[in-house]
Amino acid sequence: MMKRSSNVYGRMSDSSTTTTTTSSSSGPLRDEKAEWEMRPGGMLVQKRNGKNDIPPAILRLRIPYGALRYEISVNSQATFGELKKLLMAETGLQPSEQRLVFRGKERENGQYLDTCGVKDRSKVILIQDPASIERRYIQMRKNARIQSAYRAISSVSIEVDKLAEQVSAIEKSISDGIKVPEVQITTLIEMLMRQAIKLDGISAEGDASSLKNLESKRVQKCVETLDVMKISNAKIKPVIVTTKWETFDSSPPALAQWELFD
Numbered sequence: 001m002m003k004r005s006s007n008v009y010g011r012m013s014d015s016s017t018t019t020t021t022t023s024s025s026s027g028p029l030r031d032e033k034a035e036w037e038m039r040p041g042g043m044l045v046q047k048r049n050g051k052n053d054i055p056p057a058i059l060r061l062r063i064p065y066g067a068l069r070y071e072i073s074v075n076s077q078a079t080f081g082e083l084k085k086l087l088m089a090e091t092g093l094q095p096s097e098q099r100l101v102f103r104g105k106e107r108e109n110g111q112y113l114d115t116c117g118v119k120d121r122s123k124v125i126l127i128q129d130p131a132s133i134e135r136r137y138i139q140m141r142k143n144a145r146i147q148s149a150y151r152a153i154s155s156v157s158i159e160v161d162k163l164a165e166q167v168s169a170i171e172k173s174i175s176d177g178i179k180v181p182e183v184q185i186t187t188l189i190e191m192l193m194r195q196a197i198k199l200d201g202i203s204a205e206g207d208a209s210s211l212k213n214l215e216s217k218r219v220q221k222c223v224e225t226l227d228v229m230k231i232s233n234a235k236i237k238p239v240i241v242t243t244k245w246e247t248f249d250s251s252p253p254a255l256a257q258w259e260l261f262d
Contacts, residue, residue: 059118065091065126074113081109087126097132101125149204153211156198160219163192167222174229179236189226192219 056077063070070090074083080102084095091098100107102116102124118124166188173180196219204212 059120062123063126076114078113080107080111097129099127099129146208149202149208152202153215156195157215160195164222167225171229174233180233185226185230189223192223195219
């Protein structure tokens with residue numbers, strides 16, 4: 001009897017020890033903070049403990065964005081960062097411009113949906129980052145200035161094309177030895193300088209600035225060509241055309257003699 005009681009107490013002691021061990025080991029796990037790991041793509045995500053052989057479920061999430069409503073199907077073990085990439089195709093917002101709020105808290109890109117308690121038909125609120133709104137507005141204004149610069153440069157380019165044709169015509173005449181009125185050359189130089197002033201007044205950046213510089217060089221080349229032609233034109237002697245006039249005798253014709261009869 002004594003031995004039997006000893007075994008019973010021994011079993012009870014072992015059971016108590018096991019319960020204490022389990023209780024003491026579960027405590028630190030609850031208090032342990034979430035660990036993070038780096039994925040090959042460079043995204044920082046929550047580190048999963050252990051392996052899960054259960055295939056992940058597909059969640060259908062409701063995503064309100066202002067007055068719009070989206071429904072996105074996503075893997076339950078996906079991260080909020082991966083959800084943002086799916087939303088980019090629907091909303092046009094870059095992942096860096098998105099903020100996802102679930103249960104009143106903004107979620108980080110590396111947090112998993114299932115570990116945060118996201119379930120099928122859960123609602124995840126999409127908010128556009130206010131800083132991105134300001135950046136987009138600034139970019140829109142910048143694009144508008146660039147387009148305006150392109151239009152202004154294009155208008156000047158059309159006028160320079162017309163003036164360049166006149167420069168070529170004058171150059172051909174002078175090379176053929178035909179003297180051109182100096183006022184024609186001077187007027188053409190003034191018209192080119194007006195286009196140069198217009199180009200200087202255009203505020204351009206990026207590719208538009210490069211286009212502006214090309215047009216300025218073209219105008220400068222035309223002016224330099226006209227300056228050289230002005231010197232060559234001055235050396236050409238004008239052709240004097242003389243006209244030989246035929247003279248006629250201007251004396252009045254003799255009056256006919258008439259004979260009078262009675």
